[in-house]
Amino acid sequence: MVPGLFGNLKNCQINPEPLATLETLENLAILETLNSRKEIEMSNKLLEIKDLYVNAEEKEILKGINLEINKGEIHVIMGPNGSGKTTTANAILNNPAYTKINGSITFEGENINNFKTDEIARKGIFMSFQLPEEIPGVSVTNFLKYAKNKMTGKPVKIFEFKDELKKYMDELNMNPKNMDRSLNVGFSGGEKKKNEILQMLVLNPKLAILDETDSGLDVDAIRTVSKGIEMFKNDNNAVLIITHNTKILHSLKVDFVHVLVNGRIVKTGTQELAKEIEENGYEKYKKISAQ
Numbered sequence: 001m002v003p004g005l006f007g008n009l010k011n012c013q014i015n016p017e018p019l020a021t022l023e024t025l026e027n028l029a030i031l032e033t034l035n036s037r038k039e040i041e042m043s044n045k046l047l048e049i050k051d052l053y054v055n056a057e058e059k060e061i062l063k064g065i066n067l068e069i070n071k072g073e074i075h076v077i078m079g080p081n082g083s084g085k086t087t088t089a090n091a092i093l094n095n096p097a098y099t100k101i102n103g104s105i106t107f108e109g110e111n112i113n114n115f116k117t118d119e120i121a122r123k124g125i126f127m128s129f130q131l132p133e134e135i136p137g138v139s140v141t142n143f144l145k146y147a148k149n150k151m152t153g154k155p156v157k158i159f160e161f162k163d164e165l166k167k168y169m170d171e172l173n174m175n176p177k178n179m180d181r182s183l184n185v186g187f188s189g190g191e192k193k194k195n196e197i198l199q200m201l202v203l204n205p206k207l208a209i210l211d212e213t214d215s216g217l218d219v220d221a222i223r224t225v226s227k228g229i230e231m232f233k234n235d236n237n238a239v240l241i242i243t244h245n246t247k248i249l250h251s252l253k254v255d256f257v258h259v260l261v262n263g264r265i266v267k268t269g270t271q272e273l274a275k276e277i278e279e280n281g282y283e284k285y286k287k288i289s290a291q
Contacts, residue, residue: 012137044070044194045109045206046238047092052103054084061087063263064103064232069207072235077242078274079260080282083288085242086130089209093117093127107207122151124206128196128213135183143183144202151203168201169262171222171231190221197228208232209240214248226252246278261289 047069053064061084069075077085083227090098092105094117105112112120135143144165145156162179169176170193184192193213200208208228214222226248229239241248249271257274259267259282264286267273 044072045119046071047240048104048106049087049088049092050104050106052088052091052105053101054087055099056087056097059262060101061098061184062091062120065260065265067258067265068243069238069240071238072233073227073256074241074252074254076234076254076257076274077240077260078246078257078277079244080286081244084262084263085244085260087263089127089211089240089242092209093120093125099145118150121205122190125209126200126203126205126207127209128193128200128211130212131198132184132213133184134187134284136185138183139180140183140198141179144199147199147203151205164202165198167193168198168231170196172228174198189216193217193221193225194228197225197232201228201232204232205237207238207240209242211242212244213241214217216243217247219247222247246274249274259285261285264289 001046045068047067049065049067052062052110053060054063065084065088067075067088077088079085087098087114090108091100094112094115096117100113107120107123107125109163111122115123141162145158145161148156165179166176169178174194178187178191178195182189184195193216196210196213200210208229213225217225229241229252233239241254254271254274257269257271259273259277261282267284
C-alpha cells in the first residue's frame with residue numbers, strides 16, 4: 001500500500017454517495033435495456049388490432065377482437081362460415097362496406113383506422129380475394145406493371161419485369177402464355193388463386209392477407225400455393241391466412257392459429273390447434289363463444 005494515498009483504514013468512513021451513484025447507474029442500465037427491448041419489440045410489430053368491433057350495415061360482425069402480428073410470422077385465422085374471418089380482412093383494408101364501431105388497427109405503429117384502402121395498400125398491406133375479379137382488356141402483365149408502379153412510385157423496367165414474372169410463373173407451375181391474357185378472364189379457379197399468389201410475389205408487400213386462397217383447390221394446387229407463401233415469407237414480412245379448413249396447413253408451417261367464432265377469437269395456439277379442429281371440428285369453440 002502506498003503511504004498517504006489511502007490513509008489509516010481503521011479510521012476511514014465509507015461515503016455512501018458513491019454506492020448510491022453506483023445503484024443509480026445500475027438502475028439506468030436496466031432501464032436502458034428494457035427500453036431497448038421495447039424498441040426492438042415495436043420495430044418487429046407489423047400489425048396490432050385492439051378491441052375491434054365492426055358492423056356490416058346494422059349487423060354486428062366482430063365483437064372485440066385482439067390480434068398482434070410480428071415480422072417473420074405466419075398467422076392463421078380459422079372458423080366456421082359466417083364467423084367474421086373475411087370481415088376481419090376487410091376491416092384491416094378499411095373496406096367502406098364495413099363500419100368500425102370501436103377499437104383500433106395499427107400498422108407499423110401508425111393508426112390506419114381512417115386511411116383509404118389504396119393508402120393502406122401503398123403502406124404495404126396486400127389482400128387476395130376469395131373470388132378474384134375478371135378484368136377484360138387488361139393483361140396480367142399490364143395489371144401487375146401498373147400495380148407495381150403505384151406501390152413503389154418508380155417506373156417499371158419492362159424487360160426485367162417480364163423476366164421476373166416468368167421466373168415466378170415457372171415456380172408456381174403457371175402457363176407463361178397467361179402473361180398476355182386478360183386478368184382472370186377464362187381462368188380456372190386454380191389459375192385465379194395462383195394468380196393471386198403471383199401478385200403477392202411481384203408486389204412484395206410487408207403484410208400479405210390471404211382470404212380463403214385454398215378454397216376449391218385440389219391437393220396439387222394447394223401445394224403450389226403453399227410453395228408461393230414459403231417463397232414470399234422472410235424475416236421482414238408476415239402472412240395472415242384466413243380459412244375454414246386445414247388443407248393448406250398440411251404443407252405449410254405456421255406460427256399461430258386463432259379460432260374465430262361468432263365474431264370473437266376464442267382460442268389461440270400453435271399448428272397443433274389446427275390438427276385438433278381437423279379431428280373434432282368447431283363445436284367445442286362454438287359453445288365457448290356462446291358463454
